[in-house]
Amino acid sequence: MIEITNLSLSRDGVKILHDVSLRLPQGRLAAIIGPNGAGKSTLLHCMAGLLVPDHGQVYVNGQDIHALREQSRALILSLLTQSQGAVPRLSVRDLVAFGRWPHHRGRPGPADHAVIAEAMTRFDLDALAQRSVDSLSGGQRQRAFVAMAYAQSTPWMFLDEPLAALDPKYVRDIMDRLHNMTGPDSGQRSIALVLHDLSVAARYADFCIAMKDGRIVAAGPWREIVTSELLSDLYDTPLRLAELDGAPVVVGL
Template identity: 45%
Template structure:
């Protein structure tokens, strides 16, 4: 379980995450939604220790992320950042292999090689494994970075806007993959998403943020409602149920 307690993040007096407290249970898919500037990505970065909190605490299965040794935390929690930039010229396989660094510090074992091959196949990147990242499309490159995170084989997988650069076909395939990762391998997958219909279709739980605070949390059926969407985003929505999932159409 991830426990966030009275956590705040501010920059030069501007509060981005405002005294947030929440318990995120282990297992399943959890989506963070909300308008731009709501604090979603900042909260995810604090949980993963990419950013220090200005106040408050975050624990992962009882381990304080601020004080736990980096290699220990990296074997329990992994994150895909929103801005993935690589200055080195790497192949897809090289990038994915970085996911094993917390285990062997760069000395790949036979077990590491098994993980690398399995994840490359899982993301359907076999045909691109030997290609350099700068030779790939944006969507292919995004899948390669996701493969690196999954290769880290952590209990908690944090993904900040993982559908960036993906067309609809690949976005659907990616959300199905995250769902399978949680169901088949017992992972906890926490996503920052802008598309609330993807959140509705594939999540066990949705956390809605606005102005640095958590304003709603619960299963999709309690969050994907006209009232909640209007309160969070300031737009009217017409809700339809398709195959048991709530879908929203937006109107000003």
């Protein structure tokens, strides 16, 4: 469980998060949605302990995330940021192996190699193992970075716009894999991700955190709280939550 209480954060004198409070249960795929500038990425970085708030606390599994040392934090949560820098000529296998760093601190053992191999297979990267990350397509590259976060074996995974610039095939591929990770065979990881594609969020997310102007407008199970009215108010434009061939979609009117 993640528990956020009265979180406020300012940057360069501008308040970005206003008194945010939230309870996020475990084992869910939670979508953080909202218009540009709503504070979604800032909230995610705060939850990951990378940004220190002006006020308020973030408790992850009962531990104050900002009171933990980096190494302890890296065993609890992983974060995939919007822009990932890759070392020139770094192979896909070596990139995924970095996910084990918090566990071995430079001295990988057999257990680490086993997790890396499992992550490579799970994300269908075996054929690309020796390819340089620079040479991958956008979708393959994103899959490699998600595999690295997966290899970190943390109970919580945060992803900041993991679908940006991906075509529908890769969007589906990544989301299917992420959704499977919240299942029991992946140790029921808990995932929170910032999404702009509302149809994708409607299809995969089982928890919603709706943000606007640095505040949480609504938070709760997707099916219970997300309505056409909520989405229209959130984005200040008419939107409708509908169904197409049994799958939820969000369309602009």
